[in-house]
Every structure is written in C-alpha cells, then in structure tokens.
Amino acid sequence: MSYRVGIIGGTGYTGSELSRLLCRHPDIELAALTSRSNAGKDVASVHGFLRGYTDIRFTESISETKDLDLVMVATPFGVAMDEVPALRERGIKCIDLSGDYRLKDASLYAEWYGKEHTDPEGLSEAVFGLPELFRDGIRGADLVANPGCYATSAILAIAPLMKSGLVFGDVFVDGKSGTSGAGMTPSPRLHHPTCGESVIPYKVGTHRHQPEIEMAVDMFAGGRTDATFVPHLVPIVRGIISSCYFKFKKDASQEDVDAVYEKQYGAERFVHYVPEPSIRDVVGSNHAQVGSKAMGGKAVVFGVLDNLVKGASGQAVQNMNLMLGLPEADGLDFPGLGV
Amino acid sequence: MSYRVGIIGGTGYTGSELSRLLCRHPDIELAALTSRSNAGKDVASVHGFLRGYTDIRFTESISETKDLDLVMVATPFGVAMDEVPALRERGIKCIDLSGDYRLKDASLYAEWYGKEHTDPEGLSEAVFGLPELFRDGIRGADLVANPGCYATSAILAIAPLMKSGLVFGDVFVDGKSGTSGAGMTPSPRLHHPTCGESVIPYKVGTHRHQPEIEMAVDMFAGGRTDATFVPHLVPIVRGIISSCYFKFKKDASQEDVDAVYEKQYGAERFVHYVPEPSIRDVVGSNHAQVGSKAMGGKAVVFGVLDNLVKGASGQAVQNMNLMLGLPEADGLDFPGLGV
Amino acid sequence: MSYRVGIIGGTGYTGSELSRLLCRHPDIELAALTSRSNAGKDVASVHGFLRGYTDIRFTESISETKDLDLVMVATPFGVAMDEVPALRERGIKCIDLSGDYRLKDASLYAEWYGKEHTDPEGLSEAVFGLPELFRDGIRGADLVANPGCYATSAILAIAPLMKSGLVFGDVFVDGKSGTSGAGMTPSPRLHHPTCGESVIPYKVGTHRHQPEIEMAVDMFAGGRTDATFVPHLVPIVRGIISSCYFKFKKDASQEDVDAVYEKQYGAERFVHYVPEPSIRDVVGSNHAQVGSKAMGGKAVVFGVLDNLVKGASGQAVQNMNLMLGLPEADGLDFPGLGV
Amino acid sequence: MSYRVGIIGGTGYTGSELSRLLCRHPDIELAALTSRSNAGKDVASVHGFLRGYTDIRFTESISETKDLDLVMVATPFGVAMDEVPALRERGIKCIDLSGDYRLKDASLYAEWYGKEHTDPEGLSEAVFGLPELFRDGIRGADLVANPGCYATSAILAIAPLMKSGLVFGDVFVDGKSGTSGAGMTPSPRLHHPTCGESVIPYKVGTHRHQPEIEMAVDMFAGGRTDATFVPHLVPIVRGIISSCYFKFKKDASQEDVDAVYEKQYGAERFVHYVPEPSIRDVVGSNHAQVGSKAMGGKAVVFGVLDNLVKGASGQAVQNMNLMLGLPEADGLDFPGLGV
Secondary structure: OOEEEEEEOOOOHHHHHHHHHHOOOOOEEEEEEEOOOOOOOEHHHHOHHHOOOOOOEOEOOHHHOOOOOEEEEOOOOOOHHHHHHHHHHOOOEEEEOOOOOOOOOHHHHHHHHOOOOOOHHHHHHOEEOOHHHHHHHHHHOOEEEOOOHHHHHHHHHHHHHHHHOOEOOEEEEEEEEOHHHHOOOOOOOOEHHHHOOOOEEOOOOOOOHHHHHHHHHHHHHOOOOEEEEEEEEOOOOOOEEEEEEEEEOOOOOHHHHHHHHHHHHOOOOOEEEOOOOOHHHHOOOOOEEEEEEEEOOEEEEEEEEOOOHHHHHHHHHHHHHHHHOOOOOOOOOOOOOOO | OOEEEEEEOOOOHHHHHHHHHHOOOOOEEEEEEEOOOOOOOEHHHHOHHHOOOOOOEOEOOHHHOOOOOEEEEOOOOOOHHHHHHHHHHOOOEEEEOOOOOOOOOHHHHHHHHOOOOOOHHHHHHOEEOOHHHHHHHHHHOOEEEOOOHHHHHHHHHHHHHHHHOOEOOEEEEEEEEOHHHHOOOOOOOOEHHHHOOOOEEOOOOOOOHHHHHHHHHHHHHOOOOEEEEEEEEOOOOOOEEEEEEEEEOOOOOHHHHHHHHHHHHOOOOOEEEOOOOOHHHHOOOOOEEEEEEEEOOEEEEEEEEOOOHHHHHHHHHHHHHHHHOOOOOOOOOOOOOOO | OOEEEEEEOOOOHHHHHHHHHHOOOOOEEEEEEEOOOOOOOEHHHHOHHHOOOOOOEOEOOHHHOOOOOEEEEOOOOOOHHHHHHHHHHOOOEEEEOOOOOOOOOHHHHHHHHOOOOOOHHHHHHOEEOOHHHHHHHHHHOOEEEOOOHHHHHHHHHHHHHHHHOOEOOEEEEEEEEOHHHHOOOOOOOOEHHHHOOOOEEOOOOOOOHHHHHHHHHHHHHOOOOEEEEEEEEOOOOOOEEEEEEEEEOOOOOHHHHHHHHHHHHOOOOOEEEOOOOOHHHHOOOOOEEEEEEEEOOEEEEEEEEOOOHHHHHHHHHHHHHHHHOOOOOOOOOOOOOOO | OOEEEEEEOOOOHHHHHHHHHHOOOOOEEEEEEEOOOOOOOEHHHHOHHHOOOOOOEOEOOHHHOOOOOEEEEOOOOOOHHHHHHHHHHOOOEEEEOOOOOOOOOHHHHHHHHOOOOOOHHHHHHOEEOOHHHHHHHHHHOOEEEOOOHHHHHHHHHHHHHHHHOOEOOEEEEEEEEOHHHHOOOOOOOOEHHHHOOOOEEOOOOOOOHHHHHHHHHHHHHOOOOEEEEEEEEOOOOOOEEEEEEEEEOOOOOHHHHHHHHHHHHOOOOOEEEOOOOOHHHHOOOOOEEEEEEEEOOEEEEEEEEOOOHHHHHHHHHHHHHHHHOOOOOOOOOOOOOOO
16 A cells, blocks of 8 residues: 655755655655746656656645645745645645744744744644654654754754763754755855865854754753754765763763663664764665763763755655554665765 | 575675675575675674674685575675686676676786786676676676776767767777775875865776777777776765767767667666766666767767766676576666765 | 056955965055945955955945056956956056957857957957966067966967877867856855765856867967867866867877977976876966876876966966066965875 | 074975975075985975975985974974984974974873873973964974964864853863874775765874863963863865864853953964854965854854964974064965965
C-alpha cells in the first residue's frame, strides 16, 4: 500500500531534497510538488538530478491534488500556518519544515519571527519532530514541527547531558554550517567570493534556533537551559557541526559522560555516539553523530549531521514514517558518503 | 539468491566506496574485504560511515574466504595481474578497478605503467567495462577491466562524435578532477594548503588515461583517435568534468551533434545527454551527463560524473550486475545529491 | 610629485582593488572614488580592509573632483563610453577597466556587447593595455583599454607562439576562473551551494573575451587567430588558469617552444616563463606565469594570474605608471602569497 | 642603515612567509635562509613566488653566515632551544617562532611538549612577543618568543575583557583555522579529500596553545584564567577566527564591552576593534580584528587574523622592528586582500 504525499514549496533546497528522498521511498507516491515560480514545468527539468526518477510537474497550489495522505511544507516561515489548518480539516497529516510550529509559545513566535501566529491552536497541538527524543508523541501526531538544522545538531548533543544533571544550565553553542543551510536565494553573504575562503559569524544572539534549542532541551530534560548560540557560516556545501560547551556541577569523568550518551543513543538507527564525529561520515545521509570530551571540569559535546537530511528533509521523512506507521528507516537506510 | 562478492583492497577510496554500494545491494553478500594495514579490524571502525551497515572484518588475503562468486580488485596497479589468474582458475569472476587490464597491448602497458605485464593472457581476454559502449561483451565476460575515472568521462563524451564521422581524429581533452580521484595517500599536491585554492595541471601528456581514452574510443568508433589529455586538479572532493575539443570535418550544426548523442544515450539509465551538464546533479550517484556546444566549425563536448561512482566503484557494480545477470541498475538506482 | 587619480565605480571588486593598490602607491594621491550606492560614506567603512589606509569618502560623480590627472573607470560596461569623452576633453587621461574600449571595431562591440558604441572616435584611439605586448603604445596614450582577466591570461600564453609561426591559427582556450572574476553582484551561479563544490562551464562560445583574445593576438602576431574560448567557474576566490591548446604546423620540440617564450618574457618584471605555473605563486600580486608542454605535434600553454590584479586592477596601475612616466612597477612590486 | 637577518628553517610556511616579508623590508637585508633539504638551491627555485625578489641560496647552517644582527627560528619545536644560546652568545638577537620559549615554566614545557627544556635560562629571559600587549618588554629584549597563531587570535580577544574584571575566569575558546596553520607536511587530516568539505575538531583539550593562552592572558590581566580551547580545522588556506565565550560577573552592556576594547586597541596600527570582524579583510596582511557581542549575561568575542602573518611571520617582523628600534610597521604596512 502506498501513501500519497504532497510537498508545498518544491523549488528550494529542502523541497528538492524531499523529492529526492521520496521518489525512491518504497511506500510513498510523490503526488504533488508546488512551486509558484515553476508551476507547469517538469520537476526533472528544474531539478536535473531527478531526471528518470519522477515525471510529475510542479503545480500552483496543493489544493489541486486529491487524496493526499500527508503534506510537507518546505517554504520560508509564515506560509505553513496559513496552509496547515485547511489541510488538517481535510484529514491530511502535516509536517512543517519551516519554523512556524516549533516554538510552543505564540508570544515567543511573535518575538523571534516578528509576526503574529495565525494558528495558535495548531501550535499547541504540534509535536516537535525529533524522533530520538520525542518518538512516541510523533507516532500519534497529525501535525509535526520538523526541527531546524542547527537546532537538531545542538539538541542531540545537549539534551542527554542536561538531563543527566551533571552540568549547569548554561551552554555555549558554537554552530558551524555549510552554505546550503541558508537556502537557495543568492545574497551577499552567500556569494562565493565573500564566503568561499572565510568563516563568518552571523545573527549572533538573534538566530531563531536559539529559543528552539532551549525549548526542546527543556521539554526533554526538564529544568531551565540557558543557551548562547553563535552560528558561523563555513565554506562547505552540506554539513553542520555544533560544538557545545558545558561546565560540570562537580567534576565528572569521560566515562560518566560516555555512559549518558551510550544509554541515550545506543539503540538508535540514525544517531551514533562515536569517538570522533565526522561530517564526511554522515553527509548525504540521515545519520547524525555525537561525540564528547570531558576535561578539567568542563566538557565539549559535538553534534554532527547533514543539514539537508537529518537537519531537514531526511528527518521529515523519518517523522512521516512514524506518523504513517511505516518502518522508521524506510527510504532513509543508506550510509553517508564517507569521502 | 545472493552472490558472494569479495574486494581486494578495502581501505582506499574505491574499496570503501565499493563496500558502501555493496552493503545495500539487494542481491549481494559482501563476503570479504582485504586490507594489509587493517586486517582483523571491524570494517565499520575504519570506515565510520558503514557503522550499522556491515559487521565484517578486514582480512589479510582474499584466499581466506570461501565460495566467492566474484572479486573486485581495488588496489594500486600491479597487484591485480598477480591475483586475478588464480581467482579465475577457481572459477571466480573478476573486475579490476586498477589499470592492470585496461590497455589491450602488453607493450603499451609496459610503456605507460613502467612494468612488464605478468598476465598477458588475461589481458587479451579482459573486456573493457564501459557498459554504455560495450554492454554485450561485459555480459559474457569473466574478467572486466573497469575504466579510469577521467577515461570514462572523456570516452562517454568523445566516442559517439568520433564514430559519427563529423570530426577529425584530433581531440584535446581538458580534464578537471576532484581530489578524491588521486586516492587516499597524502602527498604535497593533495595537501590542502597547496590545492585548496588553486587549479593544478599535472602529468601533462603523461597521464595513463590518455592511451586508455584513445584505445577505447577506437574500439568503439573505429579509426584512429589522437587525444591530447591534460588533467587538472580542482578543489572539490568528488566530481570530474572533461571538456573535449573537436574540429568538424565540415561544418556541422548543433542539431547534427544533438542527434548523435541522443541516439547514443537516449535509452540509457545512467548516461544523460543534457543542455547543461552539472557535477552537482550527479555527485554521489552512478549517473553521468554529457553536453555539447557546436560553434563555428568547432565543438566542445563535456563529460561529467562522480569519479568514485560512475568513474570507479559504481561502474564496477554496474559491470558486476551485467556479469551476474542481475538487473543493471541494482544497488545503483538513486539520484545524485543535486545540492 | 604626486598625481591625482580618480576612480569611477569604487564599490565593486576592481574598484576596491584599485583603491587597495593606489592607497600605498608612492606617487599617487587617491583623489576620488565614486559610488552611487555609497556616496557620502567613508570608503573604509565600506571596504573594511582599507581602515587606516584612506580617509576619503565616496562621491556621487567624478565631476565633483578638481585637478585630476587620470581617471580609471571600474564600472560595468556601457558607462565608460559615456564618461570618457568629457574627461579627455578636460585633459584627463583615462583607463577603462570595463570592456567599452577593447574591441577596435564598433560593429564588433555592438555584436558582442549588444549596444551601439557611443564614442567610436575614442574607440579608434584607445590603446590595448597589455604592457608586455604593447608597451610603447601605452606610454604615449591618453586612453587605454585595460584587458579582460581571461583575455590577459590567454593572450600572454597565445601571442608569442602564434607570432612564432610554429602553430596553426586554431587555438582552444579552456579558461578556469575564480569566482571574484564575476563581480560582486550575487547570482544563482555564484551562490556558494551552487558553485562551491563544482566546476561550471558558462557562456560557452559567447563570452566577450573571445573576440578580445583574437583581436589582441592578431594585433601582436599578425595573421588570423581562430580562438574557441570556453570559460569554467572553479571554486577558488582569486586566480585564473587558461589552458591553451595548439597544433604545430610541423613537429616542434620543447626547446623550440621554450625559446619563443624566453625571448618574449625573459626581461619582464611581471610575466615569468616557468616550468610549473602556479596560481598560488601569483595570487595577491601583479605577477603572471606562463608555462608550456610540447607533445606529439601538439602543445598546451598555460597562462596564470590573479584575475583582480594582473587580470584587472594591477594591470591598470601598470598602465597608469607607463602613461604618467612613472617606473612601471611602482606600487606593484611585491610577490604573490605563495601559500 | 640595513640590518642583516637570518632565518633558520626557510622551507616551511612560516619561513617562506618571513622571506616574503623581509625581501621587501626597507631596512633589512635577508642574509641567510637555512634548509637541510634544500641547502645549495636558489631560494626562488623552491619558492616560486620569490622569483625576482631574492637571489640568495639556502644554506645548511646559520653558522655559515657572518655579521648577523638578528636570527628568526622557523622550525618545528625543539630546535630553537638548541640553537638560540650560541647565537645569543655571539650577540645576535633572536626571535623564536616555534613554541620553545613561550611557556615561562620549564615544567609546563615538559608537560605540553613532551621534552625537557634545554635552555631554562633563555626561557626565563624570553619576552612574549605580542606587541599590542607587551610592547615595552619587546623593545628591550634580545630573545622574543613569537606567539602561536591560535594563541594570538585568542589572547587579543580575551585579555582586555579579562583585565576589565567584567567576566569570570572561565572562557571557552572555539578556534577555527585555515589549513596552512598546520604546516607544509602532508598528513591524513590535511589531505584535501578529508578536510576540503569538512570541519574537523582536533587535539581537543590537548593543543599546546591552551596553556599559552592562559599564561599570556594572566601576565597581562592578572588573576587566573581557565581556558578551554577546542581547535577546528576549516577548509580555507589562510585565516583564523577564535570565538571566545564569557560569562559576566554581573550583567554588562555592549557599551561596557566596547569601552574596554576601544581603550585597548583604539590607537593600534594592526589591531582593530570593529563591528563585524572579517577574515577576508585581514588575509594577506598583518592586521587583526576583534569584535564582540554582549547578550544576556554572556558575551562572545571574536579574534580574527591571517595565521601566517599576524599569527606568525608578520608578528615576528613587527617584533623585530621593535627590537631593532625601527618603525613598528616597517615592511608590514599594507592592507588585507579584502576579496
């Protein structure tokens, strides 16, 4: 049996990555891909890498397509909260890859996104879609907020240690992201001569993933996390590493820290606690790696993933599998590039 | 039914890429991976991206493993010609990814590889493993010489036009390769400060893929190709583009050229004739793209692929599928990364 | 004694590179820098690397500044031909870094730039500013057309061999340029996720440097050059290598070729004939390198330079020095970065 | 009057960068460059970018050269402490660019460098060569320990705030360095396929610049700094950004922080406190930039420089100028590349 899935926003990087994953998913029919700018065109004529993998065309609006089981929204923020209520009324499950449903508190949304939330009811019902931490909630959900790329890498690294009680609530998150995380719209910062031989801090203290990290860690770990998040653009196309700095309440050993993460992730298919996390090991795949080093009363924990897969579209497919009752790794069970 | 496949030389880039592909191939059991330096170790402890995908260990020698149906040799040149004869005697089919069996003429081998060939009989029987041009021969073969990465990109671009008779035999091949094509051994040229912000011509007029290009094009197209091959190292990890320059015998139009390539590749699963070939469209996949531009009595034809997949290990799997009577795209039927 | 120099178009890469060079030139006062978007702002507040090196502000128009000896135009094409006539009438020498005065033939300009030339008289008087080939003309000129970046690299490589009579007139020029050559305006092709891990051919057969190469080589070498120019974008910020492919009329040796270039460039300060030309050796400097390899009736000649220095602003300063009677290397006599 | 300067270790990156700077220094004669591997060869034949800028040859040993005023040691650690005592006995001033004289405490040296220090007397007399913080001591010194590249970037960022008393002593230093910082010897980590599309943490908690940062900050600021230093390799050739994370003792404003740095660096030629520090603004130059952001009881301070110039050879020249009584900016007064 095959589920019919539609994507709102099929032109951008997360939308095209969703198509790339869904077009070879064993139980999914990619039924619709919307794009205002490309409506009417063959998807494979716009995304050349899909040549031979799909023959559908972009449509103007998701409402043109009948009998959808699930819709993913891969647009900039502000669109999902307008589209999702009607879809849910039609009984269609929704996964939002934009930030519209991540911050549970509508006033936080207004503060960080600069806009009133138009679907506060949906907001309160949405489940935060990080399967390794919130799997049970996702299974029963009909609206999932897919986490941000930086946020996923940081939350996977931070949450277990915060829950362990070994560390204070202050955490410094030094994020380093490949450029595809910033989307497909050209801009001065993403212009190759600007960023191709540089490392550029940006949105220091104002990036929207900061409250998302705090909220998700607190939901999982209890207590009150105070995260200072500083993102940096690095000249790679895919990949994120978040280096998270903690202070122990009382000195803890490497073994103490190892025990925390091994317990948390030992049985996971896509998150691995390893001695030396590596972007190249996970790039192109839904796998993430976490690694740590305890030293003299402090610790650093690294969270590593491909921002377009485990940091966006791959995780959305993982959430979809859970929501539809499919095996969690369906369509995602392949290793990273390695080289 | 599952075939048992072994790999000689499992540490290097082509060996690890073979494991990456074979570990999720539906009809193959990855039965052996040899490595002198890593013998006894878990493969996944050396190749972190294979964590969860294989539990085999490196062995010292391929002879330790019983009941192999096919062996791939992914070592530097000079090893395969010593190993292959014994394997074939045991009835094991072989694919050589090194250069040992590519040049049909043993004296050419001695000239370009600086070594006497120790298996001239195998050399004369080996089939050149470029499926889109020599599919029938590969199907019946028990020894296949897997083409070089540059050579594959150039031959796919050159052969059809040379066969068409539209162009003179002189062709200039300006190859540009990502650094993974040079293998995993550190060297001054591959040192990041040297190559990370440069484009470096090397082995000008002395690269071993030059006679390979000429030989393969001639086998396919007849006549006498005179290729001038100049490889350049570019600061990307994966990907090759070979820009091939021709002179028309008499002026030909873009339509004439298009007709040649559409006829040749129109029905292929992995080689696509497209208006704007793109490395990003094929990276991470077994797909290759060819594009052309005719202009004022001259033409340039581009051949684009991922040097580790269609340029090495992916093409080896494609050859293996043909040799074993499996569907040609088995284990390879996924799109490139796109971004 | 100090000459007062103004720059029209001080925001873009060639304009800012001109300021970088002129602010420490021993005989020049940087008197004006125009910018429509930044008029009124401190130059150093826009170009942070000039902090401490200049205290002038951007002005709206060059006519606001008195007593200029020389003006450089560093705008997109189409501006210079409107500005230059009035400047020359005021007795101000001009160097145009855009393409407006390069193609001697107004109809060629119209064909390649898509616009009627509005200063055909200036066009016929302008001297092509490649000092190593046209030094005497530049000395006496009051209007110099500064060559394109690709064109400089290719002409330096091609002209001597073409003049030698050893080769046929057909030459294939495979150009590879860093991204700063495309200017500071963000665009999809220059977007890091697009070009950061790729090599992208563009404007194949339609790039404006193609007729420029042919014209300049012919002016220097006589005869009729037929250049096929294919530019490729490579993921480096600064640097060009043009690989130029020739066929010998009758077989020539490496020594024959060496003799041609050693004679041409042996006494030059900024152009060096070397065994292995290297982008890193010249990056950040006005030096260029040329290298060659003869092989079996064919030859490849490489031309290597920093596209913003010898390929644009450095060469403009070199031309300025000649026009003003200053030592040719003034303000330019420093080595490349090396690493 | 011209001083005669020699360099021990002229093959590596810091040695060749020293030659690049000294060959156009107005008051210096580059009198000797030693190299075991290149002894007897023309320097310009090994470092192609110096063609035309020097005609000296590499020598085997510094003792072959007479009448030296100052010697710089640019070898790996362990060599300087054997060479420096004899040089100082001959009355030659010394600057050590390796780590031999940085840690004032011989037992710390033994701990971090794994070797007994053989010149403890020199160690106690050596001055830490960071001019913006220790200028007076450097002026009178005859032995200067040139700081490490990461250390310089971090100390410039940390020391003023630590001295201000606004922050606690715990500081997390997240360093990100270009690959030239690791030297010219090829290694698996510096191999382009490994690092070219990745960000790699290394020597976590064990890097030798950690005690150097703590020592230098404490010398300048008093008190007891507890730095946690985590270096990351990023795929750029030149450039470092160290992101330093602090917690305020009581909440401080951006203005409070600005006042600290403006007072410290307002009059400096080479260190600039700016709103948005940028690697591209300083690359190729001796300039460094510091920037900060205060947010909710925490602060991040960035230190940015070119690891081979202000992080090594440029700073050594700056120290040399001070030691010889020359203008501090001699031979160094040029802006960064910008693009």
